[in-house]
Amino acid sequence: MTAFPDRLPTARIPDPMAAPALNWGILGTGWIAEQFIASTRAHTRQVIAAVGSRSAATAQKFAAKWDIPTAYGTYEALVADPAIDVIYVATPHNLHFAHVKLALEAGKNVLVEKPMAMNHAQGAELVAIARAGGLFFAEALWTYFLPKFDVLAQVFDSGMLGEIKSIHSEYGEFFTRDHRIFNPALAGGPLLDLGTYPLSLITRLMGVPREVVGAVQMDESGVHGQLSAILSDRSGNQASFATTLYGLTPTNAAIVGTKGTVRFDSEFNLPGGFQVLSTDGSKVLRYTEPTGRHFEGLFYEAAEVARCIAAGATQTQCRPLADTLAMLEALDMIVARLGIDYGL
Numbered sequence: 001m002t003a004f005p006d007r008l009p010t011a012r013i014p015d016p017m018a019a020p021a022l023n024w025g026i027l028g029t030g031w032i033a034e035q036f037i038a039s040t041r042a043h044t045r046q047v048i049a050a051v052g053s054r055s056a057a058t059a060q061k062f063a064a065k066w067d068i069p070t071a072y073g074t075y076e077a078l079v080a081d082p083a084i085d086v087i088y089v090a091t092p093h094n095l096h097f098a099h100v101k102l103a104l105e106a107g108k109n110v111l112v113e114k115p116m117a118m119n120h121a122q123g124a125e126l127v128a129i130a131r132a133g134g135l136f137f138a139e140a141l142w143t144y145f146l147p148k149f150d151v152l153a154q155v156f157d158s159g160m161l162g163e164i165k166s167i168h169s170e171y172g173e174f175f176t177r178d179h180r181i182f183n184p185a186l187a188g189g190p191l192l193d194l195g196t197y198p199l200s201l202i203t204r205l206m207g208v209p210r211e212v213v214g215a216v217q218m219d220e221s222g223v224h225g226q227l228s229a230i231l232s233d234r235s236g237n238q239a240s241f242a243t244t245l246y247g248l249t250p251t252n253a254a255i256v257g258t259k260g261t262v263r264f265d266s267e268f269n270l271p272g273g274f275q276v277l278s279t280d281g282s283k284v285l286r287y288t289e290p291t292g293r294h295f296e297g298l299f300y301e302a303a304e305v306a307r308c309i310a311a312g313a314t315q316t317q318c319r320p321l322a323d324t325l326a327m328l329e330a331l332d333m334i335v336a337r338l339g340i341d342y343g344l
């Protein structure tokens with residue numbers, strides 16, 4: 001039996017400032033688009049070259065605020081711009097499929113906000129279009145591009161945790177009633193906004209679940225307000241998963257393997273420390289870094305996408321397309337089992 005290691009691997013993320021500068025087109029002018037631009041500009045040499053909105057006035061206002069040289073009043077015009085290397089799709093969940101398709105069919109590389117699509121069938125169709133066009137495509141689950149997750153990925157892939165027996169993970173936040181998360185027409189509810197973080201951790205480690213049981217509570221707005229589920233794999237190993245839009249939860253996680261356990265010092269999906277303990281707790285390996293806020297690491301995904309595209313890669317190993325598709329398959333199972341209706 002291999003001995004439990006004495007130290008953790010180190011992060012292998014190249015300097016984001018050294019990533020080749022690409023011309024980015026921003027599709028959608030909402031909250032995350034602004035965080036992405038601010039973070040990417042502060043930490044990389046990427047060029048925010050154009051923005052596209054449903055309205056010319058919004059596009060021009062946004063371009064003026066962020067000093068973006070070109071503003072388009074339609075998404076079609078943005079993706080047709082020959083100077084753009086990659087489109088960042090930052091619209092609500094239920095529009096990702098149409099907007100990614102638009103960009104891929106215009107021959108553009110795409111980074112799309114999470115979740116990539118509303119279900120596995122949509123995701124698989126987009127992946128097929130990207131493959132046929134030889135285009136780069138990735139889901140912007142930014143957590144997986146952080147140095148912390150590069151270390152975790154090495155821990156997972158080394159086998160030092162043994163067989164993963166259980167995972168405990170959850171994510172809850174507070175939202176005011178005017179937030180789109182309360183809008184059934186925009187696929188509201190916490191599952192797609194917040195639940196994608198714990199669910200992607202679970203499927204990264206366990207793959208597509210064999211079975212899902214759970215319970216959901218509906219909100220008076222018509223979206224689901226919270227849900228909890230247990231996902232089990234082929235061997236019966238279990239993952240507990242919960243998400244709520246009613247308040248700030250610890251957003252912590254624990255991963256329990258036959259040889260080792262991972263515990264996080266703070267929110268598992270943000271920059272911050274974690275510990276890997278040998279099963280009996282006799283060895284504790286620590287990863288330390290300051291705890292960050294949830295948009296402070298967005299630039300890592302921009303730099304990784306730029307490196308991949310410049311190198312001719314069509315996907316990133318930080319968030320492989322197969323991992324995204326596995327998460328979408330798990331989402332399908334949860335939605336079906338709990339009776340969530342997105343009106344698709």
Ligand SMILES: NC(=O)C1=CN([C@@H]2O[C@H](COP(=O)(O)OP(=O)(O)OC[C@H]3O[C@@H](n4cnc5c(N)ncnc54)[C@H](OP(=O)(O)O)[C@@H]3O)[C@@H](O)[C@H]2O)C=CC1
Nearest residue numbers: 028029030031032033053054090091092093113114180193
């Ligand atoms: N990585 C992260 O940390 C985060 C990721 N996200 C993800 O980003 C995506 C967008 O979220 P967020 O920025 O909070 O959303 P917002 O509501 O703030 O912005 C969405 C933008 O999409 C465009 N849009 C196009 N069609 C519609 C429509 N029918 N209704 C509303 N907006 C529309 C609008 O831009 P325009 O009017 O210019 O066309 C709008 O500004 C989601 O998929 C979410 O999961 C969100 C927050 C954090």
Ligand SMILES: O=C1CO[C@H](CO)[C@@H](O)[C@@H]1O
Nearest residue numbers: 114173181192193194294
């Ligand atoms: O990814 C996310 C993290 O937190 C946001 C709110 O603060 C969410 O809306 C979002 O989708």
